[in-house]
Amino acid sequence: MPEMTYRQALKTAMAEEMERDESVLLMGEDIGVYGGTHLITDGLIDRFGPKRVIDTPIAEGGFTGAAIGMAMLGLKPIVEMMTWSFSFLASDQIIQTAAKVRYFSGGQVEVPLVVRGPNGGGVQLSAQHTHSMENLYGHFPGLKVVSPVTPADVKGMMLTAIRDPNPVVFLEAGALYGTKGEVPDGDGGVPFGKARVAREGTDVSLISYGRQVNLCLRVADRLEEEDGVSAEVIDVRSIRPLDEDTIVESVKKTHRAVAVQEQWRLFGVASETASIIQEKAFDYLDAPVIRVSGAEVPAPYARNLEVAAFPNEQQVANAARRTLYMEEK
Amino acid sequence: MPEMTYRQALKTAMAEEMERDESVLLMGEDIGVYGGTHLITDGLIDRFGPKRVIDTPIAEGGFTGAAIGMAMLGLKPIVEMMTWSFSFLASDQIIQTAAKVRYFSGGQVEVPLVVRGPNGGGVQLSAQHTHSMENLYGHFPGLKVVSPVTPADVKGMMLTAIRDPNPVVFLEAGALYGTKGEVPDGDGGVPFGKARVAREGTDVSLISYGRQVNLCLRVADRLEEEDGVSAEVIDVRSIRPLDEDTIVESVKKTHRAVAVQEQWRLFGVASETASIIQEKAFDYLDAPVIRVSGAEVPAPYARNLEVAAFPNEQQVANAARRTLYMEEK
Amino acid sequence: MPAESEERAGDGGVETQEQRGASSVATNGDHLVELYKEMVFIRVFEEACSRGFKKGKVGGYMHVYIGQEAIATGFLDAYREGDRIITAYRDHPHVLLLGSDPKAVMAELYGKGTGMVKGKGGSMHLFDVEKGFMGGYGIVGGHIPLGVGMAYALRYEETDHIVQTYLGDGSMSIGYFHEAVNLAGLWGKDGMCPCLFILENNQYGMGTSVERTTAMTDLVRKFDAYGVENEKVDGMDLEAVLEVAHRAAERVRETGKPYAVEALTYRTVPHGAADFLEKYRTKDEINKWRKRDPIGLLEHKLLENGLLDQDAVEEIRNETKQTMSEVTRFAEESDEPPLEELYTDVYAGEDEYMGEK
Amino acid sequence: MPAESEERAGDGGVETQEQRGASSVATNGDHLVELYKEMVFIRVFEEACSRGFKKGKVGGYMHVYIGQEAIATGFLDAYREGDRIITAYRDHPHVLLLGSDPKAVMAELYGKGTGMVKGKGGSMHLFDVEKGFMGGYGIVGGHIPLGVGMAYALRYEETDHIVQTYLGDGSMSIGYFHEAVNLAGLWGKDGMCPCLFILENNQYGMGTSVERTTAMTDLVRKFDAYGVENEKVDGMDLEAVLEVAHRAAERVRETGKPYAVEALTYRTVPHGAADFLEKYRTKDEINKWRKRDPIGLLEHKLLENGLLDQDAVEEIRNETKQTMSEVTRFAEESDEPPLEELYTDVYAGEDEYMGEK
Ligand SMILES: Cc1ncc(C[n+]2csc(CCOP(=O)(O)OP(=O)(O)O)c2C)c(N)n1
Ligand SMILES: Cc1ncc(C[n+]2csc(CCOP(=O)(O)OP(=O)(O)O)c2C)c(N)n1
Ligand SMILES: [Mg+2]
Ligand SMILES: [Mg+2]
Secondary structure, three states: EEEHHHHHHHHHHHHHHHHOOOOOEEOOOOOOOOOOHHHHEEEEOHOOOOOOEEEEOOHHHHHHHHHHHHOOOOOOOEEEOOOOOHHHHHHHHHHHHOOOOHHHOOOOOOOOOOOEEOOOOOOOOOHHOOOOHHHHOOOOOOEEEEEEOOOOHHHHHHHHHHHHOEEEEEEEEEEOOEEEOOOOOOOOOOOOOOOOEEEOOOOEEEEOOHHHHHHHHHHHHHHHHHHOOOEEEEEOOEEEEEOOHHHHHHHHHHHOOEEOOOOOOOOOOOOOHHHHHHHHHHHHHOOOOOOEOOOOOOOOOOHHHHHHHHOOOOHHHHHHHHHHOOOOO | OEEEEEHHHHHHHHHHHHHHHEEEEEEEEOOOOOOOOOOOOOOHHHHHHHOOEEEEOOHHHHHHHHHHHHOOOOOEEEEEEEOHHHHHHHHHHHHHHHHHHHOOOOOOOOOOEEEEEEOOOOOOOOHHHOOOOOHHHHHOOEEEOOOOOOOHHHEEEEHHHHOOOEEEEEEEEEEOOOOEEEEOOOOOOOOOOEEEEOOOOOOEEEEEEEHHHHHHHHHHHHHHHHHHHOEEEEEOOOOOOOOHHHHHHHHHOOEEEEEEEEOOOOOOHHHHHHHHHHOOOHHOOOOOOOOOOOOHHHOOOHHHHHHHOEEEEEHHHHHHHHHHHOOOO | OHHHOOOOOOOEEOOHHHHOOOOOOOOOOHHHHHHHHOOOOOHHHHHHHHEEEEEEEOOOOOOOOOOOOOHHHHHOOOOOOOOOEEEOOHHHHHHHHHHOHHHHHHHHHHOOOOOOOOOOOOOOOEEEEEOOOEEEEEOOOOOHHHHHHHHHHHHOOOOOOOOEEEHHHHHHHHHHHHHHHHHHHHHOOOOOOOOOEEEEEOEEEEOOHHHOOOOOOOHHHHHHOOOOEEEEEOOOOOHHHHHHHHHHHHHHHOOOEEEEEEOOOOOOOOOOOOOOOOOOOOHHHHHHHOOOOOHHHHHHHHHHHHOOHHHHHHHHHHHHHHHHHHHHHHHHOOOOOHHHHHOOOOOOOOOOOOOOO | OOOOOOOOOOOOOOOOOHHHHHOOHHHHOOHHHHHHHHHHHHHHHHHHHHHHHHHOOOOOOOOOOOHHHHHHHHOOOOOOOEEEEEEEOOOOOHHHOOOOOOOHHHHHHOOOOOOOOOOOOOHOOOOEEEHOOEEEEOOOOHHHHHHHHHHHHHOOOOOOOOOOEEHHHHHOOHHHHHHHHHHHHHHHOOOOEEEEEEEOOOOOOEEEEEOOOOOOOOHHHHHHOOOOOOEEEEEHHHEEEEEEEEHEEEEEEEEHOOEEEEEEOOOOOOOOOOOOOOOOOOHHHHHHHHHHOOOHHHHHHHHHHOOOHHHHHHHHHHHHHHHHHHHHHHHHOOOOOOOHHHHHHOOHHHHHHHOOO
């Protein structure tokens, strides 16, 4: 299997599907001539031309709406949000139109739309450019929401997203665009609604998604070394549909869980995770599910503050120890 | 104590505070000359003039932003969203500016803003006009979010909201504008961050907010009559800050909880409630917390479908029975 | 003065087959009589559903088109198969004029399973995709970008279809108008946006008159800011509307560039359900505009020219009313949607519904 | 042709004290020399922080103003105490020209506790409310409505202060521009919107040139759609900017009506941090514009008129650079913010922080 970066995997999936399917096109700010702010689409305008790689004015609501119109007539637009932080401006179109028009048209239309872009923080972009949107979009029926973290998943899930006849909110781990991993060749999609067991373990389940999965993997190593604890790491990966079974199965085995999220505590994915676990694995739980979340502040700029605003190894490791009634370190 | 409708209580609070404080003003679509779509502001333009009761063009993002600008210079604007369903268009201003500008200005400004309007469904307005926004806005630090259900609370919490130096998302139970209740005279505010015990009970806690509180009260009566079960009903009332203590205390007493919400299941207030309870009252719980939520569909138009889309008495009663390991009916 | 302006439409420009075909009393009286019947039909429909609303049989929000009939009637006369139509929530006449079954429309308003969108959308969300009607939308201005995107798609697929995007005066204040029309102008430079904007200027957005929403009240000139050429028409005069409709539609079809027409009109009834007081305008104003009722004006002209006589007018009214009783009866007698319908159409494909039932 | 237009500014209109005071080489050479120094200062500041960025000492996004200096320098010369200034993320010069401590600005970019917003905002979110600077914002166009609302508040409080709202060419595509400027025009009818819009047209929004964002490229005329009068100025020519700045500011102050000025300029450096390739424009184009560098142009004029000589120019540069080393040293040597600061300023009042620490 070839190694490639998250960025390359993403581009490969889009470019390959564009080759296969003429109805796939790209839209967004500076994705063409400029090459893409994060260079995800670099070179594609030369390959596919400006009718299929459309540079738009700064108008997130308007061009997302236009993409929905295109999708309703059978095209498959992939819209880049330069960052998901700008998507509040498109949230009305995504939620009020894309997610619902199939329903309120009595099933007369489909909206095969992908909206993609970097999500989450970690590069000092401060308050207005740092958000984790999974719970916001994940709340709404009619949308599918995914959050891949490995290069292999980002390729496979992008293929699935493009082929899905429904609107897909595709949340990329922006801070990881440059990270490498093995990516299978071919046009195989990774299905939505299946969590990934990123590491097997027996004593406690660390449940997360996005770049926090990597954090959890580091914590798992540390717990193994420092405490002889075997942690299982679950990469939720698909936010809506959410794979409750894999989560519940893991906890039935480990009896303990820590849910980790970069986003804020209230109404987040970790709350949902805890809520599902207590509902479906109540009798298996040996300790409350502990949530580790971002600090309850808008994202700060200064490096040290930003680091402190997001979950860190020590917090997660200590949360795991608490579920095991071990001493914190 | 005089009896008045929810609508009157709301108007009374705003009008009285406008009398007391010149810096309070109202903005929104058709709130002046037209009288307000829901007649909340009817007559106020005659009383306070068009400089203080500003009819705006249809531009939710723009006028909410303008109100934030006013607030940053010390005015206290109260913005009407004709329905919270239109607020996706203003969500960028509410979340990206109002909630964060104090933080990213290093504390140099305050935003004493209230954004208010009807929230939730129940009157056949269908998919684009029916939303419950508490989890969406409740997620963001920098905002306060409340959801009063009685006329007394709507008056008292509106007074508190206007006086609060922070942006407040004020979610009214639109379907209850015409319902009556006793409302204390005077200018006393109802504090944020305190849940209300709407009915005391010992066997199971029914936890909700907005118009579902009334549903829970009816269910409590029914459980008492039909099953001899004593249900406690908690009106969460303030979504952010969320009064975890009152919830946890109640469950420590009853050992069982049902969390009821009109909104969709994933990442909702009920998830948060369940999550808090399992975290803080783990050893007191005799059964998993059960969530009752709206059906996972955009709001349908037809009366029968709409009724079926929202939590009903039977669902809640049966959920309560399940927590008591009783047979469902 | 749009940057890329060629000439202002109306001052010359190619005259096409279709255009010459635009009906006037002189050239095609019979067709005008047909259109008169359609206008009466959509008027009677609106009266019928208004009664349904008063009786509590129609719920939610409902907005009728009374007073504005000449606009949709005229522009949809220029509809060709394969074109797409999109509008906001004041959508009954558009879908009816496209030939949808009025029973299905009325049943939708009544919230019945036989409704055109299965009772799921109601008055604001009519759809008939087979007939080119891409919906009815409830967020003011929210459908305008959709229309623009559809126009792009039609050229991307190398067809010569166009989109007619209807919008109200009130919608011009919202960001969507600006963002979408700007995109249309931009894409139009490459012939990639055959979108005809039809501004139904009924002078109010709910209770707010145009001069209370903007300091620049010559509304159609707002399209100048995007390089989208435009003109105005008397929206009460069907013949005038027909002329511009055919000419504009063909122009858009040929060039792939957007074009905008403002049709001045008046809604002689309340905005919608919740508008009981109408404090924002006077009885006098309403009455003044009632005298320019588009159906009345056309009727007068047809009578004057002997294309209709009083008996024929009576008969058309009576026939229409009779049809409408059947339509209403159908709606009343239809069943509510089966509860199972709650869970369909959430997603396309396999997972139609995700959740517990 | 705005609905309520009086006369186009520039063709007559009252000449005020302030206006006559606008400096030209002829009328007030000394003041021009002062402004020249300010322009050099903000240029050198931008060069210094750019070096900081390259060294990795400044993080996140940072956008500098190199090439555009005449605009803020000219317009802020018309600032009067009590006025408010608001702009987007390209905000260093504005706050510096208002007299904020450059050390606090540089320390902010370096993410230090001595930064002007305590290290919480960074380059895009500078604030100095005491000096009238209401921020630095990162969502394109998002600050425009704020400026309009502030203008309303200033009249509501019956002051004669005004707001200067800066915006970029790229921001004109977004709905906020439309919604906010329309509100300004509307409120201006009652004299309730003393907002001066300053369009910094540097011809690109990131990598997208104006003609790739709109079919109507005569940008300032977009304000016509809102009844907001407007004019253009050569944004490279400080004297020209000064003239319009003072005249426009006084006009807005007197009338309470908004006004817009487009200053044509060019950013002779990359857009910001992530713009390494600049594929969207040619070296030739950049060089062409470098020849019209606003500092160069002014320097040339001052030299020609004997208001400065080569030595003085040298000295100004050297002094500025020396100041800047101190500024940079201060930023480097300052401490990061204490961790406790993470939790402050979330809320005003009692509950500054809600949550576990
Ligand atoms: C974004 C948004 N804001 C407010 C409303 C409420 N609303 C419904 S119709 C309407 C007036 C629209 O006026 P106009 O566009 O002129 O259309 P008309 O009703 O006159 O046909 C308003 C404000 C809405 N549906 N959407
Ligand atoms: C809503 C939004 N969309 C996109 C961006 C990313 N972005 C940052 S600056 C910029 C270009 C803005 O151009 P312009 O307004 O001309 O200002 P300039 O940078 O030229 O000063 C873009 C697209 C953003 N910050 N906000
Ligand atoms: Mg109208
Ligand atoms: Mg620019």
